[in-house]
Amino acid sequence: MNWDHVFASRTSRMKASEIRELLKLLDQPDIISFAGGIPDPAFFPAAEFQSAISDILTGPRAEAALQYSVSEGYKPLRDWIAGQMARIGVPCDADNILITSGSQQALDYLGKLMLSPRDTALVGWPTYLGALGAFNAYEPEYDRLDPRGNRSAADYAQTAQAKGGRVKFAYMSVDFANPTGETLDAATRQTMLTLADDLDIAIIEDAAYQSLRFDGDAVPPILAMEIEQKGSIEACRTLYCGSFSKTLAPGLRVGWICGAKEVISRLVLMKQAADLHSSTLNQMAIADVAGKIFDEHVARIRTAYRARRDAMLAALTQHMPAGVEWTRPEGGMFVWITLPKGMNGADLLAKSLKTQRVAFVPGSAFFADGSGTNTIRLSFSRADEATIGEGIKRLGALLRG
Numbered sequence: 574m575n576w577d578h579v580f581a582s583r584t585s586r587m588k589a590s591e592i593r594e595l596l597k598l599l600d601q602p603d604i605i606s607f608a609g610g611i612p613d614p615a616f617f618p619a620a621e622f623q624s625a626i627s628d629i630l631t632g633p634r635a636e637a638a639l640q641y642s643v644s645e646g647y648k649p650l651r652d653w654i655a656g657q658m659a660r661i662g663v664p665c666d667a668d669n670i671l672i673t674s675g676s677q678q679a680l681d682y683l684g685k686l687m688l689s690p691r692d693t694a695l696v697g698w699p700t701y702l703g704a705l706g707a708f709n710a711y712e713p714e715y716d717r718l719d720p721r722g723n724r725s726a727a728d729y730a731q732t733a734q735a736k737g738g739r740v741k742f743a744y745m746s747v748d749f750a751n752p753t754g755e756t757l758d759a760a761t762r763q764t765m766l767t768l769a770d771d772l773d774i775a776i777i778e779d780a781a782y783q784s785l786r787f788d789g790d791a792v793p794p795i796l797a798m799e800i801e802q803k804g805s806i807e808a809c810r811t812l813y814c815g816s817f818s819k820t821l822a823p824g825l826r827v828g829w830i831c832g833a834k835e836v837i838s839r840l841v842l843m844k845q846a847a848d849l850h851s852s853t854l855n856q857m858a859i860a861d862v863a864g865k866i867f868d869e870h871v872a873r874i875r876t877a878y879r880a881r882r883d884a885m886l887a888a889l890t891q892h893m894p895a896g897v898e899w900t901r902p903e904g905g906m907f908v909w910i911t912l913p914k915g916m917n918g919a920d921l922l923a924k925s926l927k928t929q930r931v932a933f934v935p936g937s938a939f940f941a942d943g944s945g946t947n948t949i950r951l952s953f954s955r956a957d958e959a960t961i962g963e964g965i966k967r968l969g970a971l972l973r974g
């Protein structure tokens with residue numbers, strides 16, 4: 574069958590990328606990969622999950638764990654998250670939290686909630702590729718968010734109007750962003766809040782990496798700054814997306830959205846229609862394990878990732894030729910490289926895989942307009958320090974040509 578006329582127009586933007594094809598090669602054992610931004614499985618608290626799941630299934634919660642449940646999510650987990658949110662300056666209660674299947678589902682729901690076709694989403698240039706993937710299904714236009722505030726609200730509004738819709742939200746990966754590794758400082762977050770107030774739009778604050786700070790001072794979440802100004806989360810336009818993927822384990826698919834109850838209750842209806850609820854067993858396991866070891870576990874993985882970040886930055890200093898620039902992240906998993914103008918990250922990847930056996934992600938994948946061809950993203954999360962040193966040395970040799 575030719576399916577083209579049966580598929581909805583929204584599927585036209587769902588394309589397997591060439592990069593994904595190239596990255597299939599990563600399974601080969603001799604490749605040093607800086608490509609995937611995923612946790613090192615060596616750090617998964619597998620024993621703690623094993624004992625939590627066994628406790629749940631052999632105790633009084635077994636029935637509830639295996640039965641259908643409420644769309645909002647497992648209440649003890651929502652209570653625990655509300656407690657964590659209060660610790661970072663976001664006083665709220667469980668009704669301000671919706672549990673999602675990873676923060677990726679949060680992005681999908683927020684796109685679905687706010688974007689009609691031709692509405693505009695403001696995103697960074699570059700931004701998290703998965704956010705573009707989630708929003709694309711709702712057929713939006715994208716406009717380049719300038720977090721430093723060099724464009725007026727009227728300019729954004731007029732641009733959106735010319736494209737046939739209106740600006741609905743600004744999306745930002747705020748701490749140790751994917752892909753750049755950069756963190757928005759407090760002044761920039763304030764500028765964003767003022768812009769959102771002027772445009773009367775929502776802010777999607779993607780805090781997937783927030784707990785992975787290695788050094789420097791924590792910057793308050795945008796939602797915390799807004800509550801400080803407006804008095805209560807119920808008056809806020811910021812929707813905070815959190816995740817256990819980078820701290821405990823991505824495979825359990827547990828994340829959350831924290832925001833005003835008016836929005837959360839709409840999202841609950843959406844979740845009811847989409848998948849009823851996220852896996853209760855997984856939510857219970859996360860609640861139990863987080864309740865027991867979260868702080869000490871995160872401290873341990875931060876130390877390990879910090880050493881890898883340091884190894885990557887030191888190797889870059891040692892091996893990169895003049896004209897190559899890179900970010901110095903205070904946490905997270907990524908370093909963002911800007912190559913000399915005219916160089917192409919995708920060509921470099923093809924060459925690198927062939928001659929150096931080193932993988933990374935070409936940066937243009939993270940630009941809504943496909944620009945940024947002279948950039949690449951390196952992740953330091955999966956390789957040990959010695960391997961990182963060797964991989965960067967090979968990359969340096971390739972760039973020296």
Ligand SMILES: Cc1ncc(COP(=O)(O)O)c(C=O)c1O
Nearest residue numbers: 675676677701751781816818828
């Ligand atoms: C910035 C950012 N947001 C959200 C996600 C989605 O993560 P998850 O759905 O596992 O919570 C990722 C995953 O890499 C990410 O990098």
